[in-house]
Amino acid sequence: MSDRTFLDWPFFEARHRELAVALEEWCAAHLPVDHGDVDAACRGLVAMLGAGGWLRHSGAGAGERLDVRTLCLIRETLARHDGLADFAFAMQGLGMGAVSLFGTPAQQEWLARTRVGAAISAFALTEPGSGSDVAATSTKATRVQGGWLIEGEKTWISNGGIADVYVLFARTGEGPGAKGLSAFLMPADTPGLEVVERLEVIAPHPLATLRMKGLVLPEEALIGEAGAGFKIAMSVLDVFRSTVGAAALGFARRALDEALARVKARRIQGQALAELQMVQGHLADMAVKIDAAALLVYRAAWKKDNGAARVTREAAMAKLYATEAAQEVIDMAVQLHGGDGVRHGSVVESLYREIRALRIYEGASDVQRVVIARSILN
Incomplete structure (x- = not known):
């Protein structure tokens, strides 16, 4: 049994300690899972985490706040038992993070699905020519009749290829560099979205390169305000x-x-x-x-x-x-x-x-x- 004395630190409340005990018992009963088919394993883990009630902590709807200590405790515990379980949980939170913090009530309807494991989310930020330099994003979103035309590529996208919905960042041009980016909610079945490559890494996870060509999102896909993407x-x-x-x-x-x-x-x-x-x-x-x-x-x-x-x-x-x-x-x-x-x-x-x-x-x-x-x- 790992050292648990840190739970007595003043950073935590009784509810955090209770969650840690309950999650430890759940992990002992359900993890690790077979990683032979990584896509299937991730889908299964999302469903299991949803059924166990753990994914409800991954997002926040109207009137709720994300509790970062809870997120950290869950990730630490899952990672100790099964790295892929940690990945599956983390991406449900990161993928829907923009929607939790800035989404409209209609956009937050996706949270009702991701927080029970009925949908898988992804965060589409990185590009072939811009990794940590978010301001160098080149994917373009152009206003067209009734919405936005998206053109460009994203790569190293976790859950790429298995996600049901992506939060996509693109250049809308309100200003130079970081000032001209916006965020969009993009369902995976949107015409014009193509998974062009699945990426294999030393610790297998679902990763992909995405291409958007002739892809049109409705006006209501914009998260927050235009130009607020960074x-x-x-x-x-x-x-x-x-x-x-x-x-x-x-x-x-x-x-x-x-x-x-x-x-x-x-x-x-x-x-x-x-x-x-x-x-x-x-x-x-x-x-x-x-x-x-x-x-x-x-x-x-x-x-x-x-x-x-x-x-x-x-x-x-x-x-x-x-x-x-x-x-x-x-x-x-x-x-x-x-x-x-x-x-x-x-x-x-x-x-x-x-x-x-x-x-x-x-x-x-x-x-x-x-x-x-x-x-x-x-």
Whole structure:
């Protein structure tokens, strides 16, 4: 059992502790799932998470607020049990984040489906020529009779190819760079939307490149105001960036659990590995990194939940440190497992592949460093 003493920290309320206990029991009964067919596994996980009631926390309708501490606790717990389950939950939240925060009542009808697992959502922001540089978005949305003509490509889109609905960001031209972007709600069955490539990565997830050609969305597909797309995207990331750190934290906790079990059971020269002072030093370093990451993650989440308009700096610190620290913790867990640590399909080998992408998506580590530096220079 992973360390749960952090739940006693003052960041949490009784409802968070109760949720953590209930989710732990649910995960023990349902996870992990078979990842052999990744698309089918994700569809199944969304349905399971919906049936279990967990997806109701992934979005917020009229009169509701997203609780970031809850999002982080869910992602941390799911990631510790099954990285694909964390992915399935996270994308229901990120995909509908713009609708939760800025959507009209009609647009938020999609939340009634995504929050019970009846529809899968996706966040279509990244392009072949613009990753972390959102202001360089080139997909165009042009006003036409009764709506918007969308032309362009998006890539590295999580849930691409299996999503039922996408939140799409495109250039509408109200101003240069970031000032000329808008957000749109795009159902997957819209004529003119094509999945041109499915992308394979070291830790398999549904990923795709999308092409919009001659695609027309109705006027009411616009989320918020025209030209507010960059603000919308950053507001969504302000909420969900901390949760990436939480997922990394879950991976790191699982790695430490596996390492502890290994060094207690494995013997060398007549004694358990755990009795070697150097091994104890490694375990101590792993534990310190995990607690430091947890403090940063839940500080950012607590501050957002307590009314902070923006937590850009805190969320960037949480994501940067938690993902980098988790990489180091998992690497040491692999080292302590020796040859078994790189055996395909072992828990720590799977964690080693899972953690790498978290240092890239939703703003790569070096981008987070830029964000943090600018916040302390201003």
